[in-house]
Amino acid sequence: MNEDEVFYLFSLAVASISLLLLALILVVLVQYTLPVIKEMGFDYFITSSWNPVFGKEKYGILPYFLGTVLTSFIAVLVGVPISFGIALFLTEYSNKTLKKYLSIMIDLLAAIPSVIYGLWGFFVFRNFILDYIEKPLHNYFGKISIFSATPTGLDFLSGGLILAIMIIPIVSSVTREVLELVPTEIKEGIYAIGGNRYDVIVYGSIRYSKNGILGAILLGLGRAVGETMAVSMVIGNATGENALPRSLFSAGQTLSSLIANEFNEANPTSLHPNALVGAGLVLLMMAIVVNLGARAIVSKYKR
Amino acid sequence: MISLRVKKKVQNTFLFLFAFLSTIIAIIPLFSIIFEVIKNGIEAINLDFFIQLPGPLGESIGGIANAIQGTLILVTLASIIGVPIGVITGIYLYEYGKEKKSTLISFSVDLLYDLPSIVVGIFVYITVVSPMRSFSALAGALALAIVMIPIIAKTTEESLTLVPPTISEAGIALGIPKWKNIVFIVLNSAKNGVLNGIVLAVARITGETAPLIMTCLGSNFWFSGMDKPINSLTLLIWRYAMQPYPSAVKKAWGAAFLLLLVALALNLLVKSGGERK
Incomplete structure (x- = not known):
């Protein structure tokens, strides 16, 4: 491997951090949102009640x-x-x-x-x-x-x-x-x-x-x-x-x-x-x- | 005929007034903000303001020293992480970004650039704060670094693109390896632009608040470790501005004065530097 190839791989590795971050952000956010969608269903997107009190929880955005x-x-x-x-x-x-x-x-x-x-x-x-x-x-x-x-x-x-x-x-x-x-x-x-x-x-x-x-x-x-x-x-x-x-x-x-x-x-x-x-x-x-x-x-x- | 001439004159006057008034309307908030921040901020400033802890809410003694310290630590740490990654990503985009195989990377730098910064805060909360079970300076700095990377990558790429191709061709003609040509010749010719981009990114993260709320939280004490909450000027402004205590509000204005001074100075520095070129 010559030095230019090393340089290419190194810069590729560093530049890939952005791709990795973006993918992680999407995956992590979706994963973290799923429980509330499971609980509220589609209502999460189309209703307006918002109650974080335990036992009475309701979320609509x-x-x-x-x-x-x-x-x-x-x-x-x-x-x-x-x-x-x-x-x-x-x-x-x-x-x-x-x-x-x-x-x-x-x-x-x-x-x-x-x-x-x-x-x-x-x-x-x-x-x-x-x-x-x-x-x-x-x-x-x-x-x-x-x-x-x-x-x-x-x-x-x-x-x-x-x-x-x-x-x-x-x-x-x-x-x-x-x-x-x-x-x-x-x-x-x-x-x-x-x-x-x-x-x-x-x-x-x-x-x-x-x-x-x-x-x-x-x-x-x-x-x-x-x-x-x-x-x-x-x-x-x-x-x-x-x-x-x-x-x-x-x-x-x-x-x-x-x-x-x-x-x-x-x-x-x-x-x-x-x-x-x-x-x-x-x-x-x-x-x-x-x-x-x-x-x-x-x-x-x-x- | 006369009515046509009048109509044309009225149209021209209308257009001028519209353009002129729009400009005035935009400039008024700028001066109002600068004026109010100086007027209210200057009252808060004394020696204690720079060297004391905020103290209990509502007390008129104390300063914002830990917020100044916190902002310095967060911005330094974020830059140590974000600047090299940003610059190297920029070099990659310049050298290989046009090739088909790197479309995905340049696309994700663009998207990262567009992300609302509060989303970055949420991401770091889930991946760093939550597993560590503590808000921390480290998390805050990471969030700021993520905000920084795409800004620096894009300004670096742009500055490199502005270097005349003859310079890089001269390097190639000399037979030096491609990477040396990029780093020592092209990057060197573009260093003013790259530095400007870095300064602008530093200015930007110094003023960031949203991603810090859920990562480093804010604190009433001195910095006590990378794994502990830390204060920042922006968090202090946000938390104190809406308190019912005049002394807290005064500290918020004082912190805003300091922050605005830094933000405007860094931006004007880049502008005046850009002209000399």
Whole structure:
């Protein structure tokens, strides 16, 4: 065996650690979830009761699944247009210096640890949301069910909005890359037939790069689905039936915040830890599906 | 004609306002976070803050020294495990990743990269904490190392790909073995990028909280062994932030101040380094 073969085998062995870890993670999580599925049956996925008390144990993760879906949806609904606006501002309206400093600032949003987002969310952002968004909406549109619950600032809306801020760096930077790939000929063509900047962007850039933008949105969604700490500090941490999303202003829970909040309190001899690991498994599946979709789109686009 | 011109003008103005306001809306939280963390954090900072244990909850004395110690230990240990594995995986992906037989490995690095970090925590809980019957510094460091590996692998691969092929071809032309060419010539040319990736991964795990909750738990005491629970800045922030005691909340802000300083400094370091290149 020559030295290059040794090198190949050595690097192969080290790189295989990732494959091994991934396989182990899947096997271990599935194995650990099985007991609770055996006990609860399919109800584990489609019911809402949650009772870790010994002898009365009942676990249904539907509300937390819906909570993850709802908060991620809010994040995308709010975060994506803002990210798109930033990408436009940087590609169309900024000179080189402004572009440099603004993009550093947007990137720094991604550098802030999520527990600090949570701390800020709990003491600052929550009050802002409560006073300027939730109370007015509740007062004027309180009859509509999504605005009906009494606002506290610790609810699905706060969770979703803090996620919206957190996905801005990734979505805006990918969108920017995609917009910069739009060929000048397309833009010039639209200007040549009398279009203005609006026409160029709406009929040129957006049409040309819609797949790339979709990829960026999915990347943001993937980030939102897996995020834990910030959401766990502002979502209100309801469990069971109460955690079902009835209103934007009701306290809720996501799969990841449930795990963070309850894991250390779970009695190892009950099914409680198994039920929480199952929530992790569902979370993992959601993250993998969304990210695989994003990656397939983005990589096809870049080629 | 006039109405068309007005319409076009309105469209352009609308677009500009949309882009401009979006940027402002995104920047406000950044400044608000930095401002609040400095304002509230600075009050907590004094000598005791750096050298004392937290003490009983609710007492206004004490500091967060064990959390600082814990974060340093966890990040160092995680890096000792995670950096070499990450870099070598990156080299493998660069050199052999395009070949069909390694599709599975590059695919799993991607998936590992996408895993929510709390899932990594659960995995380490089941495989390490549960059999050892104790939360431990070791488990926390392992969880952080797993978070680190795919990040470093991907940045290393990317930096290696950016090295002009002429450099590696020159090495091959000299007749040196492939592995020496990769390690001493290609990796050496890419070392800035690789180092940047490592620094970013360190910054990332310094701020990680979720995988530590179920692995090293947190503690009120000094580090007392790899097999014992250990505190970290992030765990302290999370646990103290929602306590009803103002003194605990103050410590949380103080810890956040320290953590934010480190996170922003490491990220800006990479950014300024990246420009000099």
